[in-house]
Amino acid sequence: MPLRRPRPSAARVAALTLAVVTALPLGLVCAPTAMADAVPSAPAPSAQVSCRPVQLYGAAPDGKLDFFSHADAAQGSFNWPVIGKRIDGSGWGAPRITLGGPGNWIYSINADGGLYRHRYDPVTNSWGTPPGEKIDSGWGNFLNGASRRNRVTIDERGNIFAVHDDGTLRLYRYDEKTGAPMPGNGRVIDTGTWGGYNLVVAAGDGLLFARQGGDLYRYRYDVDTQQWLEIKSPAWTAGWDKIREIRSAGGGTLYALHTDGSLFWYRYDVNAAAWVDTGRRKAGWNFETYYGISVSTDACKVPAQPVKPPVAPRPNMPAAIRQGSDKLIQQFYVDERGWLINGVQRDPKDLGTVAYSTVAGARDFVDQPVVMEQADGTPMAFALGKDGHVWMTKRQAGGTWSALKDLGGDFTAAPTVTRNPQGIVAVHAFDRDGRMWYLNQQSSNSDNFIPWRTRDAYSSMPAGYEKSSFAGAGQAVSVDVTADRPFILGIDKQGRLGMNRADAKREGWWVWGASDVSGLGGTPAAARGADGKVTAFARTKDGEIWTAKESTKADADTKLPLNGFFGQGTVLPGVKTTGSPAVAVNQDKSLGVVVRDDKGYVYYARQLTPDGEFGRWSLVAPKQAATDPAVVQLDNGEWAVFYIDTQGLERMYWLSEADGGSAQPRSLVRPKRSVPAGPVFTGGVVAKSRDGKPVVKEGR
Structure with missing residues (x-):
């Protein structure tokens, strides 16, 4: 021309x-x-x-x-x-x-x-x-x-993508409203894999092409949800x-x-x-x-995608409660307004030592928060907003909480959070279509998280190995959250309990092993028993609590070993629920399960012996719960049940060991005999919060 x-x-x-x-x-x-x-x-x-x-x-x-x-x-x-x-x-x-x-x-x-x-x-x-x-x-x-000149590109919304010499891809944005200068180093959205490209071009909203040699590869990154939708697909x-x-x-x-x-x-x-x-x-x-x-x-x-509806609040939403390395108990819950409330309990057994605060701007949350510590001991909280994004806040010096950080996502249920021995915090969640996504801290204690990827994005295994498609509204849960190879659990669209485990480098996930039993619902719970194996709990279609122990079998197609909960498992009769269970580990390593029944009362059942069968259900307290119960586990093996009652009062009850058990469980096939028992819980009201301030206390 x-x-x-x-x-x-x-x-x-x-x-x-x-x-x-x-x-x-x-x-x-x-x-x-x-x-x-x-x-x-x-x-x-x-x-x-x-x-x-x-x-x-x-x-x-x-x-x-x-x-x-x-x-x-x-x-x-x-x-x-x-x-x-x-x-x-x-x-x-x-x-x-x-x-x-x-x-x-x-x-x-x-x-x-x-x-x-x-x-x-x-x-x-x-x-x-x-x-x-x-x-x-x-x-x-x-x-x-010349190889660097083509490593900067701008998309149709003004997002600037740049490949740096360290192989990172970074995203920059200029604030038009405030006129604020762009940060000098940008946000790292992918680490160490872009050094082989000598050209990158944004061809639409998050559509990226990158050249290596004579070949062109395609990536898709959703800037709003911070998700990698496509990674290094051969384009031409x-x-x-x-x-x-x-x-x-x-x-x-x-x-x-x-x-x-x-x-x-x-x-x-x-x-x-x-x-x-x-x-x-x-x-x-x-x-x-x-x-x-x-x-x-x-x-x-191109035509805009339809706007997705907001996420509906989870009914009977439980709290997140965890003892930190500083021995303080961190409570987080979402109140009826959708506000994120924090309570710090200085003395585990003194119910009047809870100091409350709200996280600035923490509104419109819809599911159970998650509490974790990063490597330096700083408490972190994660919560799901009605926009489907996961939001994070950290405890700061002086006891305040940092401004909420938007981690993105497109989820309808709360995530789960793990931390590996190298101190890297990772967040996992299931999307609306039932795929598992996760994002990792860039480094230990970092405020930057590398954006969401699917399981296949990291795995070297061929796509299609998964045997489960998870319920979009199902919450992921994890076991061994600070181990090098945590387990992730979720319930698939057939109501089967799936189990997966990270590989040794946390760069991929093994094949999902789905339970033989279907029709399960709610959010599962799991913990390791005295024999070192994981025992899981979930709600059946009849509202009872089902439990099974981890086992292994070979996949029929791939011949690879599957970890999962195979066989018929066991149903604990006597209590029906519309909620989800919580699990505790007793000092003798026996397991206990806590659940809110369909009338609002909280019940507890425990193994009669470590790795043994479960006894009958016992009432934790005569006060009805408005939320599903949560469990706080101390490092000395003691634990307590936490819930908010129908009057908005926070209640905590500690287990006092006693000879206990009452009714043996029945399997899915036939019932078994009953035996006597009776654990005792002591506790009461922690405080009532209004706008983050305690106004009512009650002795135990």
């Missing part, structure tokens, strides 16, 4: 006419031989995309900046209403990098290492003020060498090493500048998961005289 409008030769007129009239694919118009074997297997069906004229800028080596308008970004035909209009006469040459952005913005990395933005209005042919606004420093390394193999630069106008479009100055057009349809035109169209030529090109990144849009 000409840079100006000189009088073309006859041959030139013929070439232009051919391009305009037929918009022939690349293979028929000056096709570079290097691209000949790069055709995907099949084109995508016709798909909707809306495009306005694309603003393309050419930065010449002598510093001049020219403007072009491409009127057919949706189809890639040769249609240029404006060709080579001079809009600035100096300053745009080497070593400057010019990048397009949304909303008429042009970004540049200048020789001083600063990141600048400029606004040009093609309608009025004028520059906005101030001209060349500096928004960050420290970008000079991207000017050093061979021939891309001959491309100087790739820019995008959004909507999956790519403008690829070949080394001979030809400009090729492509479009990838995310919804169809295929390229729209496998012939590849040549949209222009004669760009070889430009040092670099840039394109407005929001010219093309």
Whole structure:
């Protein structure tokens, strides 16, 4: 394509006419031989995309900046209403990098290492003020060498993605409302895997392409939910090493500048998961005289996805309660307003030592919080918002809680949290479709979490090995939360209890082992018994509590060992519930289970002997509960039941050991005989909280 409008030769007129009239694919118009074997297997069906004229800028080596308008970004035909209009006469040459952005913005990395933005209005042919606004420093390394120049890209929403020399991919955003400068190091959204790419381009809202050698790979990152939807999928193999630069106008479009100055057009349809035109169209030529090109990144849009409904609050939501390494008991619960309330109990047995506070801005939560400590002993709390995101807060010096940090996600039930021996905190949750996602702290004690990935994103095992699709509303639970290889449990869409275990490096997950029993519901609970094996508890379809011990069998298809809860298990008769159980470990390593029955009373059953059968249910306290019970386990083996009663009073009851048991459990096949027993709980009201302040106390 000409840079100006000189009088073309006859041959030139013929070439232009051919391009305009037929918009022939690349293979028929000056096709570079290097691209000949790069055709995907099949084109995508016709798909909707809306495009306005694309603003393309050419930065010449002598510093001049020219403007072009491409009127057919949706189809890639040769249609240029404006060709080579001079809009600035100096300053745009080497070593400057010019990048397009949304909303008429042009970004540049200048020789001083600063990141600048400029606004040009093609309608009025004028520059906005101030001209060349500096928004960050420290970008000079991207000017050093051709391989670094193509490692910065901007998407249709103004998100800046940059690949650094340490192999990390970082995300930057400029706050338009406050005018705050961008952080100098950005947020790391992927670690150590991007060093092999010498080109990255954002082609839509979270759609990224990266080049390694002659191959192009595809990634999809949802900025709002902070989820990696697709990771290193082969997009188009061979021939891309001959491309100087790739820019995008959004909507999956790519403008690829070949080394001979030809400009090729492509479009990838995310919804169809295929390229729209496998012939590849040549949209222009004669760009070889430009040092670099840039394109407005929001010219093309695909239809917006429907807004997902808010997450409904969980009924009878239990609290999270945990003793920390400082011996303090941290309580967290979501009250009837959806506020996140914290209580710190200084003396486990003194019910009047609870100090309350609310987390600033902590509103609209819908499920049980989760409490964990990071490696340095700092308490952390995680809670699910009605937006489906997981939010995190940390205890700060002075006893206050940090501002909520949005960790993203798209979930309908609370997550579970683990911490490995290296001090890395990891969060796991099931999405609306029943897939497990997890994200890890970037390093121990870090405030940054590497965004959510699915199990398959980390695993080297082939996709499709899972035998379960988990209930989207089901909460994940974990066992061995501070071990190197924790177990994750969840109930699948068939009502089976699934169990999975991280590999030795926590880089993948083994095959899910689903229970033989189906029809289970609620949130499961589990703990290790005296024999070292995991025992799990869940609610049956009849509202009773079912329990089974961990076992192993070989997968019929893969022959790999499965950990799970196989066989018929055991049902504990006598109590029916619409809620979920909680589990405790006694000092003799026998297990106990606590549950709120369908009338609101809290009951307890324990193993008669370590690893033995369970006794009958015993009433914990005569006060009805409005929430499912939670258990706080002390490091000396003592434990207590915690719940909020129907008057809004917080209650805690400690187990006083006594000879106990009463009714032997029955299996799913036939009932067994009964024997006497009777554990005793002592305790009472902790306090009533109103706006975070205790107003009522009661002795025990």
